[in-house]
Amino acid sequence: MLEAVTATRRFGVGARPGELTAVADDPKGWVLAQLSAATRGEEAGLPGSREIVHTLVHIYARQPELGISETASLMLDYTRQVFDAERRWRLGAALSTSTPLIERLVWFWSNHFTVSVEKSTDVRATAGSLEREAVRPHLFGRFRDMLQAVARHPAMLNYLDNLVSVGPNSPYGLRNGRGLNENYGRELLELHTLGVQGGYGQQDVIEVAKALTGWRYVNARAATSGAFVVADSWHEPGSVVVLGKTYPQEGEAQGAALLDDLASHPATARFLAWKLARHFVADPPPPELVQAVEEAYRESDGDLAVVVRTLCTHPLSWSLPARKVLPPWDYLVAVHRALDLPAVDGADAMLGLMGQPTWMPQSPAGWPEEDEAWASPLALLLRMGWVEELAGAWPDIDAAARARDVLGGALRAETAQALCALDRPQALALFLASPEFQRR
Amino acid sequence: MHPRGLLGSLPLGRRGFLGLSAGFAAWAGLGREGRCAEAAQTDPRLVVLVLHGGLDGLALAAPIQDPAFAELRGDLGFADGLPLVDGFVLNPLMRQLHGLFLAGDALIAHAVASPYRDRSHFDAIDVLEGGCPVPRAARSGWLHRALAVLPRPMPAALPHGLTAAVPIGVVLDDRVPPLLKGDAVPVANWTAGRIPAASEAMQEQVLTLYDSTDPALATALRAGQRLERLADGLSRAAEGVSPAVADALAAASLLAQPAGPRVAVLGSGGWDTHRDEVPALNRRLIELDAIIDALRRGLGQTWGRTVLIVVTEFGRAVRINGSQGSDHGTATVALLAGGAVAGGRVLADWPGLGEGDLLDGRDLRPTLDLRALFKGVLRDHLGVSPERLDGPIFPASERVRPLDGLLRAV
DSSP: OHHHHHHHHTSSSOOOTTHHHHHTTOHHHHHHHGGGSOOOSGGGOOOOHHHHHHHHHHHHHTHHHHOHHHHHHHHHHHHHHHHHHHHHHHHHHHHHOSOHHHHHHHHHHHHHTOOOTTSOHHHHHHHHHHIIIIIGGGTTSBHHHHHHHHHTSHHHHHHTSGGGOOOTTSHHHHHHTOOOOOHHHHHIIIIISSOTTSSOOHHHHHHHHHHTTTEEEOOGGGTSOOSEEEOGGGSOOSOEEETTEEEOOOTHHHHHHHHHHHHHOHHHHHHHHHHHHHHHTOSSOOHHHHHHHHHHHHHTTSBHHHHHHHHHHOHHHHHSOOOOBOOHHHHHHHHHHHHTOOOOTTHHHHHHHTTOOTTOOSSTTOSOOOHHHHSOHHHHHHHHHHHHHHHHTOTTSOHHHHHHHHHGGGSOHHHHHHHHTSOHHHHHHHHHHSHHHHBO | OOOOOHHHHHHHOSGGGOSHHHHHHHHHTOOGGGSOOSSOOSSOEEEEEEETTOOOHHHHEEOTTSHHHHHHHGGGOOSSOEEOSTTOEEOTTOHHHHHHHHTTOEEEEEEEEOSOOSOOHHHHHHHHHHOOSSTTOOSSOHHHHHHHTOOSSOOTTSOTTOGGGSOSEEEESSSOOGGGOOSSSOEEEOOSSOOOOOOHHHHHHHHHHHHHHOHHHHHHHHHHHHHHHHTTTHHHHTTTSOHHHHHHHHHHHHHHSTTSOSEEEEEEOOOOOOSSHHHHHHHHHHHHHHHHHHHHHHHGGGGGGEEEEEEESOOBOSSOOTTSSOOBOSOEEEEEESTTBOOSEEEOOOOOOSTTTSBTTTBOOOOEEHHHHHHHHHHHTSOOOHHHIIIIISTTOTTSOOOSOOBOOO
């Protein structure tokens, strides 16, 4: 029964009533079966990034007729509609999924490739599509394909400024005195691939930035389309040298070759293995587990199905105690599922108060991984207040029975006893505030 | 004798006078306000405001008499700055800070940096707030370690027996930052938003359960409860201002209470100005000025016993980049403000902006280690004993001496 809890919490998003019993026969098999399930995304029925940017461009183009303020308000309205619809779909997918490992991996990689909607209108409108278009299709494919897709997505191109990075010796750069912007080049090495200890230097950052000059999508101001393009007139001519290797290619091929090499680099294998093990299993992660995942990555050349399989079948992944505090988003999802609720009103506001508003992390490093960040005094008060309010609305739920249902063998005797001693709404709130519900 | 500002440094030549001893020596002979405080402040308050993303120090305080400045900065320079001293001007948006500077309540330290010399935000923050000379070495924050060795007893104004029950560090943020990480003293966080409050009975139940099964959660919850009691009514008081200013007002109210916390940490984001720097930075600077003013107003009389330190993880490259912004750099500006500060001065061993002066040919070269500034404040304001500063609080920093004379003589 403990293995079923591990399956639904460590590798899942929290059990719905009955789910634990359903997976109890073969918890590991239940997790692994998800590796061949559909990764969804296309079923969202939401517009793609190209259509979204295109729509913004069209609104923008009407400025002469509508005036500046009317145009701006139409763009903001459309952006907010898309953003709200994306958030709604994301939460709905989490609450209804029967393949929760897929959702967890989406959140992990989406956070690995963080964007913040506070950057700009374009990022606000396309952050959700980054997950659906660049992350979901590659969950069990090659990391390099995910990296390539993210690098071409408008949300990332805009968020880390590659959109405005110009080759200083390109025709456009020479004509307008424009030059490089290092932002994406640096974070690509530090956060997306090699990791800060990956052995690169400032000159590598500059060379990477050069290789990616011209990678952009034409944005609203340029008034054409919303597709990824490599603008030759912005691209820095000539070879670049990164980590000692020369890339003589021209145009898009140069950056594409570089991204492939970064994805295959041993430092990337190490960094991603550490990050996965730390996120899913334990912080700090056991070196033995990191090493196993790292080897799986290297030997499969970044095949994420192999990597995830290794992570999810390692004995340590099933034996280490549940110590990691659920981040606010995961907590919110787990509470909904335990009570079998559709999305409650105010869920987004609650996430904001608890410090994890969707797609709004404070830095390109994404959300923190440390327990301290989420088990802060304020966060605990907020969670307690929120679940008490929620529990009051569902007086018919038998807390003790529900706790046994979704926590199984992880439910401690002390908690079970306390639940029996309270009336129903209070007991339900206590169950949701209990340490075993807050940690996985 | 005056701390060497821009003009003073040019003829003297910088090379033989680099490093921490420079700052120390420059301050040693100061008269009047600049003397090393003989005793630490009674019942002091400390606020640390961390600007996340890397403040462009040259855009906050500009060395307009450095011949290379105008040429290098181009559009990011400004001509209508508010006059400081020693050839520096303050960004014209910083009116409140300028007023404090003129009143002797604000000090600007320029060409400062932590010991970190690469350009990763995250490693830079780790070094700045962790207090170790290299990234990823610290398990707790230097401010937390300093709080753990504060002289006891706690201030006389604090009712006897309440010491351990009051969070002495408070974070105005939804998370506890690296600076205050640790488990040696009570630290709590709070923000000026509506908190759905759990009933007393519920809180009791949860606490009982945590006490028997999860002490870490119990400790955190207790700290939160205490702060919540102190902060009763603060959200309403801060209505109608931006969240950052609301947090500053709340921090001030908490610190001003005799039984309140003594140290507060605030954060401000959005300083990573890679693109179109001027409009982005202007918004941030206006808010920074408002935060400083909110602290001054909110602290009232307590302002006289307060030091505010404003720091950022690194500065920005001196030249503007290809998109009217600036990329990650090294040295930048730090601010000290508060009635306890011996202000009205620019503390700078100016490294120059000439071709050979820049670090790696691109960044303002650091000439003052931020740890010297922090040590000076910890020793002379909070009364942390000097032998604690080098080892437990800032490991492996024996050569970085505390700056004397940062505070007014008490």
